[in-house]
Amino acid sequence: MGLFHGKDNQSYREFCDEWRFCDKIALFHPGRFAVNKKTQLGKLLPLYDFFLNPYSDARFSRCPLCEGKTGQKKVPLVIHVDPHYPLILNYTCRYCAKCDLLIAHKNEIEGYLAQMFSQRAPEAVGKDYLVIGTAEKEYWRAGLDNLHPPTDLLDNLHGFKDYRNFEMVGGWMTDETYERALQGKAPPGSVDNPRNSEKLVEKIKANLPISVRAGKELLKILRKQGFPISVRQALSVKDAFYGGDEMGIACDITPPGKHKQVFVCSLTQLEIVGASALLDELRTYQEVRKKKLAQLPDSMVGSITIKRK
Numbered sequence: 001m002g003l004f005h006g007k008d009n010q011s012y013r014e015f016c017d018e019w020r021f022c023d024k025i026a027l028f029h030p031g032r033f034a035v036n037k038k039t040q041l042g043k044l045l046p047l048y049d050f051f052l053n054p055y056s057d058a059r060f061s062r063c064p065l066c067e068g069k070t071g072q073k074k075v076p077l078v079i080h081v082d083p084h085y086p087l088i089l090n091y092t093c094r095y096c097a098k099c100d101l102l103i104a105h106k107n108e109i110e111g112y113l114a115q116m117f118s119q120r121a122p123e124a125v126g127k128d129y130l131v132i133g134t135a136e137k138e139y140w141r142a143g144l145d146n147l148h149p150p151t152d153l154l155d156n157l158h159g160f161k162d163y164r165n166f167e168m169v170g171g172w173m174t175d176e177t178y179e180r181a182l183q184g185k186a187p188p189g190s191v192d193n194p195r196n197s198e199k200l201v202e203k204i205k206a207n208l209p210i211s212v213r214a215g216k217e218l219l220k221i222l223r224k225q226g227f228p229i230s231v232r233q234a235l236s237v238k239d240a241f242y243g244g245d246e247m248g249i250a251c252d253i254t255p256p257g258k259h260k261q262v263f264v265c266s267l268t269q270l271e272i273v274g275a276s277a278l279l280d281e282l283r284t285y286q287e288v289r290k291k292k293l294a295q296l297p298d299s300m301v302g303s304i305t306i307k308r309k
Contacts, residue, residue, distance in 0.1 A: 042157030048102040051164040063096035076140035082128040209236040211274035218269040
């Protein structure tokens with residue numbers, strides 16, 4: 001972990017004031033953030049889309065955008081801790097090369113921050129913070145031996161190309177469940193047969209679009225997310241994938257128009273309308289899944305909203 005000169009450095013205070021961090025960004029507290037799209041932090045070329053994962057039970061071995069496998073990438077993350085504490089953390093992220101998406105885990109980042117500041121600056125523990133970009137490895141290594149002046153930060157900072165935010169409604173599929181699903185194995189007490197569900201997903205994709213209407217619970221969620229939708233409004237399934245036992249077959253039903261969100265929900269939350277070659281199969285899947293869910297304690301049909309900011 002690379003630090004900068006002084007725990008209460010006046011020059012860094014002036015640096016923060018000069019760049020008006022508090023006007024340009026809302027720091028994490030806890031985990032919320034927003035960045036002005038016109039603001040570019042750092043003088044080096046922006047790198048990566050970035051997502052700070054707030055879900056401790058989701059490790060993202062699969063990319064939330066393309067569903068491909070993610071690898072690991074160790075990068076020096078530049079972190080600003082409110083009000084004037086800069087540091088560089090050499091951290092192993094999950095990374096999707098196809099989407100150029102870098103994922104850090106919030107609980108791990110905050111663990112490192114608490115460990116470091118409890119020894120060096122206890123007053124900073126629990127303060128708002130922001131991962132503002134990455135630094136070159138050479139710059140990070142040099143700072144381990146000779147602390148950098150904080151005013152050098154912008155000259156050696158790669159800001160992020162974009163900040164991503166993936167919000168959960170319901171339950172995420174664990175890595176273990178996903179791997180078992182890929183192998184066609186149903187864990188004890190499972191709701192779906194993964195192999196059969198995957199086959200039905202392929203049939204759905206071959207028959208898109210499919211006309212549907214939102215069920216009562218889904219209507220409430222859609223309206224809460226900002227989609228103006230009526231009870232009888234027809235929607236179209238644009239894509240589908242198998243979301244594991246927690247979600248079942250998931251469908252992209254984003255309403256027409258310009259939206260900042262892609263809305264994905266469980267097939268069990270939809271009413272199939274109109275003629276479809278799969279009508280009987282889809283309704284049978286819904287009935288069987290609902291019966292099994294009803295037998296589980298505190299069961300919940302999941303849905304995921306993906307915000308693309």
